[in-house]
Every structure is written in C-alpha cells, then in structure tokens.
Amino acid sequence: MHLGMTENLVETNPKAARDMLTEARETTRQALTELRDLVRGIHPPVLVERGLPGAVEALALTHHLPITVTTHLPGRPPDPVESAAYFAIAELLTNTAKHAGATQARIHINHGRQRLIITVTDNGHGGATPTPESGLNGIARRLDSFDGTMNITSPTGGPTIITLEIPCALSSPKTLPSSATDS
Structure with missing residues (x-):
C-alpha cells in the first residue's frame, strides 16, 4: 500500500x-x-514503575513456589542492566520450576565493587549445567554483552546457587521509586 x-x-x-x-x-x-x-518486552513497565527490587518482588508473587526476595540497592542500575537482570532472574525462576524439583527459592540482589550482584538459590536436586540451547546459556550470553558473569554451583542433590554479576554504577538514591525499598 x-x-x-x-x-x-x-x-x-x-x-x-x-x-x-x-x-x-x-x-x-x-x-x-x-x-x-x-x-x-525489552523494558517491562513494572521496571520503570518500581525498579528492579519491586519488579522482582512482583515476579516472585506470581511464581508457584514460595520465593524470598531480599535487596539492598542504594540506587538504580542503568535501564539495559536492569532489564537484563530482570529477564535473567525470570529465566532462572522458570528453570527452577521446570527442572529443579525445588520447593522454595531465594533471590538476593545487592551492589558492591561497582557490580550488580544477584544470587538465586533453590533447594532442588541440583545438576544444573548450561548446554548450547539452554536458558542458562542464553543468560550467560546476555550477561557477556555487559561484561557480566554467571557462576553456577549445583552439585547433584542440590542446592543450586547461581550468582550473576554485572558491572555497573547505580544512580542516585533519589531516583528510586518509593515502593522499591529494601525487602
């Protein structure tokens, strides 16, 4: 036309x-x-409205497993880092539900050494390893674009502990939405 x-x-x-x-x-x-x-899909509205802590809390509330979320972020990561972190956490929770046989999970988010540090732990049966087509490999590739890293500790019998680190500075605490406080 x-x-x-x-x-x-x-x-x-x-x-x-x-x-x-x-x-x-x-x-x-x-x-x-x-x-x-x-x-x-690139930057969900919940991230804009509530920041990473609030968005992850909302994600945890919709999950069928009980998930504990703790955060200590004195500011906000840049939007691309926030999006990558959010989608990585969502993928890890999906993997926990589909493959781990877990009954609970924990997410801890903080910032130190100029890095966003995210630890996702579940009490499942362990054995998580990235394969070429796996969600874990996709997370590693996305983090690599930020010079980030993923460390997986997942012995047979569990637990699985996955730590993501993404280099970034945080914005001023003043720019944090009031709902995105420490949990």
Whole structure:
C-alpha cells in the first residue's frame, strides 16, 4: 500500500482512496501495537514503575513456589542492566520450576565493587549445567554483552546457587521509586 497512490485516487476514485486510508490506519495501528509490545518486552513497565527490587518482588508473587526476595540497592542500575537482570532472574525462576524439583527459592540482589550482584538459590536436586540451547546459556550470553558473569554451583542433590554479576554504577538514591525499598 502506498500513500502516494492513495493521494492520486482522492480525485478520481474517492471510495478506493477511503478504503486504502482505512487499511493504512489499521496497518499503522497494528504496527504500533507490535512496537509497544516489543518495547514492553525489552523494558517491562513494572521496571520503570518500581525498579528492579519491586519488579522482582512482583515476579516472585506470581511464581508457584514460595520465593524470598531480599535487596539492598542504594540506587538504580542503568535501564539495559536492569532489564537484563530482570529477564535473567525470570529465566532462572522458570528453570527452577521446570527442572529443579525445588520447593522454595531465594533471590538476593545487592551492589558492591561497582557490580550488580544477584544470587538465586533453590533447594532442588541440583545438576544444573548450561548446554548450547539452554536458558542458562542464553543468560550467560546476555550477561557477556555487559561484561557480566554467571557462576553456577549445583552439585547433584542440590542446592543450586547461581550468582550473576554485572558491572555497573547505580544512580542516585533519589531516583528510586518509593515502593522499591529494601525487602
């Protein structure tokens, strides 16, 4: 569909021009919806509204396992780091539910040595290892783009302890939403 062609039809065939404009409006609406969905996937609104601590708390509340979340962040990580951390935690919780046989999990988030440090622990049967197509490997690749690291301790019999470290500075504490306080 071309708007120039539609413009030419306005004088000669107004009905066809209106039909083309209706189609253009619908196509534009669909594209905008897809773009909004993509942006939400890249940086979910809960991160904007509540910061990483609040977003992880919300994630934990929707999980079927009991999850304890503790945080100590005196500021906010940059948006790309916050998104990467959030999605990594979500993937780790998904893995816990699908593969670990765990009955509970803990998430601890803090900042030290100019690094965001996230530890996810579950009481499952252990044996977590990254394979080329696994979610763990995907997390490692995403962290690598920030010069971050993932350390997995998962002996047979459990527990599994996964520590993520992402180099970053935090923003001023003043920019933290009031709901994103230490838990």
